[in-house]
Amino acid sequence: MNVVEEVNGPLFLAIGYGLAVVLYGGYWLFLNRRTSKLRATLTSMKAK
C-alpha cells in the first residue's frame, strides 16, 4: 500500500510550498516595510 496516499500527498505538497511562500514572502514584506520606515525617518531627520 502506498504510504503517501494515507496522508494526502497533494495536501502536504500544497502546505509545504504554501509555507515556503509565506516565509519568503513575509521576509520580503518585512524588509520593504522596514526600508520605507527607515528612509522616511532619515529624510525627516535631515530636513530638521
Add this chain to the structure above:
Amino acid sequence: MTQQVPATQAPRTSSRMVAPEPSAQLTKWIGVATAVSILVFIYTSFFFAPEDEVQGSVQRIFYVHVASAWIAALAFGVVFVGSIIYLVNRSMKWDALAGASAEVGLLFTTVVLVTGMLWGKAVWGVYWTWEPRLTSVLVLWLLYLAYVAIRMYVPEPTQKARFSAVLGIVAFLDVPIVYLSVKWWRTLHPEQVIVTEGGPQLPAAMLVALMVGLVAMTLVFVYFVRKRLAVTSLEDQIKREAVK
C-alpha cells in the same frame, strides 16, 4: 583636549564604521530577475518534472527543500568568510554582509526544516525523528538563531561585530557535519543524489527542475541580502544623524 584626526584618515575611518548602501537600482533589477526565475521554478517543479512513481506528488517538495538547503549552506559560507575578513581588517561592511547573510540563511534553514518535516510525515509517517541529518540541521538553525540574537541584543557595534564574527566562524563547523551526516551515520534521511561518484542519480527532467530551483533560490538570496544591507545602512545613517 580633543585630539585632531588627520584629514586623510577621517573618511577611511568613517567608511569603515558605516555599512555602505547597495545600489537600489541594481537591487530592483535583481528583484525582477528573481520574480521571473521563481515563476519558471514553479512551472518546472509542478509541470515539467515528472511525478515520482513511489512517492507521488508530495515528492515535488524535494525541489524547494533541497534548493533552500544548498543556498542556506552558501549563506553560512558567506557568514564564515565575512566574519574572518571582519576580524582581520575590522571593516563594518564585512560585518554587515555576514549579519545580512546569517539572517537570510536562517530563513532558508527554516524553510528546509518546515518542508522537510512535511515531506517526512508523508513518506516516513512522522514529522520529526532524532536522526543525524535532522538533528544536525536543527543544531545549525539554533546556532544561527543565537547569532541573530547576538546582533539584536548586543548594543555596542564593535562588540556586537566581534562576538557575532566568532560565532559565525564556529557555527560554520556544523555545515560540513550536516552535509556528511548521511555518509558518516546510518540515517533515515536519503543520501545525496546529486553529488555522487557516478554523477546525479535523478531523471534529467527532475535534475532540470532542481537546477532551476537553485538559480531561483540563489537570486532570492542575493536579493534579500542586498535589501537587508540597505536596511543596515539606513540604520547606521540614522544613528549618525542622531548624534550630529
